[in-house]
Amino acid sequence: MEYLSPHGVAGMPAWLGFVITLAVPVLLALGLGRLLHALFTPAEFAANAAVGAVKYGFIVEIYAVVAALTLVGSWDIYQTARDTLQKEASGLYMLALSVDSFVGPEFADQRAEMRGALRAYASSVVSGDWPAMQAGAPAAASDITFQRLTRAFLDVDGRTTGQQALGQKLGDWLGSVAEARIARLSVVSRSLAGLIWLLVLTVSVAVIAFQWFFGGGNAAMHYTMGAVISVIVGLVLLVSLKLAFPFVGDPALLTPRAFFALMDVS
Template sequence: MSAWLVGHIPAGVLLVALIVLIAGGAVLLQRVVRRRYPHLAGEDHNDVTRFTYGVIGFVYAFFIGFVVSAMWGHINTADGNIRAEGAAAVQLARDSVVFDEADGQRVRDRLLAYGQASLAEWPIVGGHSTADADAALADVYRAYEQIRPVNDTQKTFLATSFGNLDKVSQARTVRVLQARGDDGIPWPLWAVIFLTSAMVLGTAIIYGVEKPSMHYPMVAIVGVLVATNLFLVLQLAHPFVGDVATSADPLREFVAVLARPGG
């Protein structure tokens, strides 16, 4: 569900929708509470609510910070992996000029086919493996196996190229496995997020403020804060989906290098 929301709804629209839903709903609920329970404005009640809000707010801030930090680390890991894949692939393209013209051209053609297949599979459920990309990568290996080096320079570059090709293959495997296992935040964490968010909003709603003109803005502000935190959690929940997800730019650069004359 979270992946669908992030993948199909623009970030700006999703943020506004969450703010309207949560902050607006909190203000409406506050209006009902003020009418039905006017005695909540008592000072004794406020003393208890103030203490409770301080404890809940601290736990809420700590927990949301922990979740956001962990998910941002997952995105950084995925981003570093795709950069390593792209960098190794670009190095393969540049080193291919050392080989004989026919061998170098065959290698570049196979690398270009692999790069295009990798880009084609990227939008498919977060970069899951496709048969075309698997076959293209196998063709790259065969192209290097067909090279017969004629001097020490070509031997050295061939050995280096096989090492870089292994890095590309390993990075792609990590990317595919991470994408396949991307189920977002597990439901126990969602349960805690929703529970603590509701408690933060609830204590703000029942806090006794004599003047409604002061109470409504307070609840609205807390509602906006909760909505933006939920929006941030949703955006960071999936490393390959959404506006802050890992980008395929390193693969695009790899394809661009091969597409340039003399690449």
């Protein structure tokens, strides 16, 4: 059942997700077309054309509103996740740059601990937080290493005026990392609710199916238009899914590349 869920489809390889979100709507449209043309005569389709076109226009308007809201909501989730990662990585980068400001043999142990804490935190995000985020589950693997990171930088007492001034900025950068970290971990819970995806799927199927309840002058042209409409519906679903689950998929829209770089701090 996981593979049938929105999270499961978003987590599929790119080519497989593309095939499913395009092939299924097209096959559904063509299959419904064949079925309805077998059940009803051209005369019955022609008689229903005027009323059917009006009703189909109403359904299309509903679909347009639902699709637009879904895309906007999915884009907001993606943008929040992207900005959060950038903010967290930026704060960690500034912390990494500040280590060499504490020069001298008296700070050798502190420098080693600061670098070690940075590497440990980045490693726990990659190996612990990220798999949980990809699975759509709460992540807390980096709690202990973040506490170590906080202590490593806040416990350093500068000797010079510059080091003391830098010590005040360390607290600000740590606060920025903490805020971004909490936001990153909460992005998973901000995914669109299952009822919304059910609504999107229902309206999408209605748009694909309802187009066959009135006839066209040429059957081949009618099938072609049905396939094109289905492709559009499938692409809307695919884009919405990828944006709503930015940490999953192969490739995913968002990756822990910045944390891999921090694991090499030396």
